[in-house]
Amino acid sequence: MNANENYQGAVCPIPKIEYDKILMAHGGGGTLTHQLIKKIFISQFGNEVLNVLHDSAILKVESKRLAFTTDSYVVNPVFFPGGNIGELAVYGTINDLVMAGAEPLFLSVSFILEEGFLIEDLWQIVVSMKNASQKGNVKIVTGDTKVVDNGKADKIFINTSGIGIIPEGVDIGPQNAKPGDLIILNGRIAEHGIAILSAREGIEFESEIISDLAPLNSLVSLMLNESKNIHVLRDPTRGGLASTLNEIAAQSNIGIRIYEDKIPIAGNVKAACEIFGLDPLYIANEGKLVAFIDPADAEKVLNQMHAHELGMEASIIGEVTKNNPKTVVMKTAIGTNRIIDMISGEQLPRIC
Amino acid sequence: MKYVDEYRDAESVRLLSEKINSIITRNWNVMEICGGQTHTILKYRIEELLPPQITLIHGPGCPVCVTPIEMIDKAILLALRPDIILVSYGDMLRVPGSNSDLLEAKSKGGNVKMIYSPLDAIKIAEQNPDKKIVFFAVGFETTAPANAFTIFEAERRGLKNYFMLCSHVLVPPAIEILLKSEKNSINGILTAGHVCTVMGYEEYIPLAEKYKTPMVVTGFEPVDILSGLLMVIYQLENGNCFVENQYGRAVRKEGNIHSKKIISDVFEITDRKWRGIGLIPQSGLKIKSKYSHYDAEIVFNIDTTGFDESDICIAGEILQGLKKPGDCPAFRKECTPEIPLGAPMVSAEGACSAYYRYTK
Numbered sequence: 001m002n003a004n005e006n007y008q009g010a011v012c013p014i015p016k017i018e019y020d021k022i023l024m025a026h027g028g029g030g031t032l033t034h035q036l037i038k039k040i041f042i043s044q045f046g047n048e049v050l051n052v053l054h055d056s057a058i059l060k061v062e063s064k065r066l067a068f069t070t071d072s073y074v075v076n077p078v079f080f081p082g083g084n085i086g087e088l089a090v091y092g093t094i095n096d097l098v099m100a101g102a103e104p105l106f107l108s109v110s111f112i113l114e115e116g117f118l119i120e121d122l123w124q125i126v127v128s129m130k131n132a133s134q135k136g137n138v139k140i141v142t143g144d145t146k147v148v149d150n151g152k153a154d155k156i157f158i159n160t161s162g163i164g165i166i167p168e169g170v171d172i173g174p175q176n177a178k179p180g181d182l183i184i185l186n187g188r189i190a191e192h193g194i195a196i197l198s199a200r201e202g203i204e205f206e207s208e209i210i211s212d213l214a215p216l217n218s219l220v221s222l223m224l225n226e227s228k229n230i231h232v233l234r235d236p237t238r239g240g241l242a243s244t245l246n247e248i249a250a251q252s253n254i255g256i257r258i259y260e261d262k263i264p265i266a267g268n269v270k271a272a273c274e275i276f277g278l279d280p281l282y283i284a285n286e287g288k289l290v291a292f293i294d295p296a297d298a299e300k301v302l303n304q305m306h307a308h309e310l311g312m313e314a315s316i317i318g319e320v321t322k323n324n325p326k327t328v329v330m331k332t333a334i335g336t337n338r339i340i341d342m343i344s345g346e347q348l349p350r351i352c
Numbered sequence: 353m354k355y356v357d358e359y360r361d362a363e364s365v366r367l368l369s370e371k372i373n374s375i376i377t378r379n380w381n382v383m384e385i386c387g388g389q390t391h392t393i394l395k396y397r398i399e400e401l402l403p404p405q406i407t408l409i410h411g412p413g414c415p416v417c418v419t420p421i422e423m424i425d426k427a428i429l430l431a432l433r434p435d436i437i438l439v440s441y442g443d444m445l446r447v448p449g450s451n452s453d454l455l456e457a458k459s460k461g462g463n464v465k466m467i468y469s470p471l472d473a474i475k476i477a478e479q480n481p482d483k484k485i486v487f488f489a490v491g492f493e494t495t496a497p498a499n500a501f502t503i504f505e506a507e508r509r510g511l512k513n514y515f516m517l518c519s520h521v522l523v524p525p526a527i528e529i530l531l532k533s534e535k536n537s538i539n540g541i542l543t544a545g546h547v548c549t550v551m552g553y554e555e556y557i558p559l560a561e562k563y564k565t566p567m568v569v570t571g572f573e574p575v576d577i578l579s580g581l582l583m584v585i586y587q588l589e590n591g592n593c594f595v596e597n598q599y600g601r602a603v604r605k606e607g608n609i610h611s612k613k614i615i616s617d618v619f620e621i622t623d624r625k626w627r628g629i630g631l632i633p634q635s636g637l638k639i640k641s642k643y644s645h646y647d648a649e650i651v652f653n654i655d656t657t658g659f660d661e662s663d664i665c666i667a668g669e670i671l672q673g674l675k676k677p678g679d680c681p682a683f684r685k686e687c688t689p690e691i692p693l694g695a696p697m698v699s700a701e702g703a704c705s706a707y708y709r710y711t712k
Contacts, residue, residue, distance in 0.1 A: 021459040336397035344689040
């Protein structure tokens with residue numbers, strides 16, 4: 001009897017998964033990512049906090065509620081139009097906290113650096129992270145650095161974790177959408193993913209496509225000041241607007257109806273999507289949010305958003321329905337009804 | 353956006369739909385050849401706008417779907433060789449071969465790179481002089497000129513490490529096989545606009561006459577599809593069977609002369625097996641013998657005996673328009689885009705993937 005067999009009683013059987021190796025699509029934010037999370041991670045780590053699968057964990061500490069989140073960044077290229085991996089790591093984690101209704105306070109930052117990475121590039125990334133944390137009103141309070149051999153990582157990977165406090169009376173979560181809620185989107189979609197793709201493939205358009213990367217905390221605090229009836233907030237990053245809406249439809253067990261002609265998209269981004277054969281609904285954003293709001297409050301929240309630089313093009317893109325639970329249907333520009341499914345496979349790897 | 357928005361215009365769509373509804377008196381089966389058209393039809397739910405007398409039959413026009421399984425097995429074997437970088441369009445990566453697919457080969461350490469333009473294959477060859485670059489060239493007439501052009505470029509740049517695994521197919525011979533079949537129920541055809549952009553539509557004229565089947569060269573936007581259908585239905589209702597061009601903004605009768613010349617310089621016509629359909633005489637392109645030193649099948653000795661199709665998948669009948677994806681017992685059950693049993697579930701032009709994505 002070998003050592004392994006001795007310990008078999010203590011080892012959980014490996015869950016049945018369709019692939020015996022990790023594929024890029026396991027990181028795509030779509031169906032395979034969800035399978036991996038459910039079958040491998042939740043099956044072992046699951047608890048009442050984690051199982052909510054919110055952008056941040058919500059922790060009750062005495063009378064306060066803390067939001068806690070973590071995210072790793074592997075974007076390629078490291079510098080892209082509209083930002084770099086460092087700013088992305090700061091804003092991405094801020095936004096995950098904000099999507100739980102929290103005010104972000106503290107971040108940790110860990111670097112995995114590839115041997116040979118230029119100090120000058122690292123400096124530029126770190127300076128922009130400092131500026132980003134000031135703009136996002138958070139402090140970077142702890143960190144770590146590891147270096148791996150040349151070829152064992154790709155230039156630089158960054159992990160950030162964040163902590164924030166959820167104000168009293170705020171109750172935001174992906175399971176809270178209610179029939180009748182109106183869905184607000186704060187601006188044009190698909191800019192981050194297309195900016196990364198254009199940079200990576202060296203494709204230029206008449207006007208450069210720039211990532212929408214931005215911290216959403218000041219916009220959200222405006223919205224929360226205006227209404228206590230915001231039920232769900234989510235930033236449609238990997239997998240795009242389509243995957244985010246599907247997650248909410250599933251977690252809240254409701255139907256979602258959106259209108260194609262209400263979804264803002266820039267002409268050059270739309271053109272790029274046509275050229276690449278990509279559907280903008282599935283392309284990542286880094287400065288966008290969807291908010292599910294009680295219809296009575298939607299108009300006044302929208303007015304507040306229009307006054308903010310990140311919400312000038314905010315619009316109501318759809319509503320929550322009782323029928324067709326767990327399904328997203330889009331009224332197309334030609335008036336027909338299209339089912340919008342969750343992303344499957346990997347549209348664009350390593351966009352964040 | 354110009355050339356797109358006006359072809360997705362709600363008012364034009366409404367008028368065309370009304371017109372089709374007003375002229376139709378009988379039941380007609382219309383096949384759209386190209387998978388790109390199938391996706392537009394499903395994505396925009398065009399059938400909601402059509403009278404019940406029209407049945408749309410989805411055609412074989414998905415090059416990824418009809419690429420024979422032994423070619424995919426060959427690509428996988430090549431990708432697993434340490435001296436080779438296999439480059440391919442993204443859609444091919446998840447198409448099942450006998451036991452595996454290219455993405456799995458990649459996760460096992462095979463060097464597989466996805467490209468958007470065939471010239472990227474040349475660039476990769478230049479950047480990796482110590483590796484052999486094999487470009488998996490699949491497609492219809494549409495992509496043949498650009499793929500052929502890589503051989504010119506490799507020659508011009510003196511590249512000794514560039515090779516092509518060629519599995520090109522031609523549309524008209526496949527249309528003829530379908531129309532000749534005893535099971536044929538097709539009354540009219542929307543031919544593939546992009547194929548005709550390259551080749552023109554002279555080849556379709558004798559086919560339309562011989563099989564008494566009207567054919568309309570059709571584009572890919574909702575207004576294109578509805579205009580194409582209106583033209584076909586109008587011919588059918590009036591007993592006509594000629595070739596018309598709906599896609600005039602891209603297609604000329606004689607096609608693109610320059611592109612056709614590149615194709616005929618590099619490739620020659622050959623018999624080709626179509627996955628799910630079988631051998632179709634004179635339906636493929638292969639690399640001419642004067643360029644055989646670029647032909648991966650000749651340069652690398654690849655043995656793929658014993659290839660194996662899934663016995664549940666009905667891709668063949670779907671590709672011939674005999675069945676729809678919903679008729680397959682595995683659809684949405686054993687077969688999903690994550691674990692596809694057949695190529696039509698993978699490709700951006702496959703009928704099964706269109707039904708999976710746009711219906712429920």
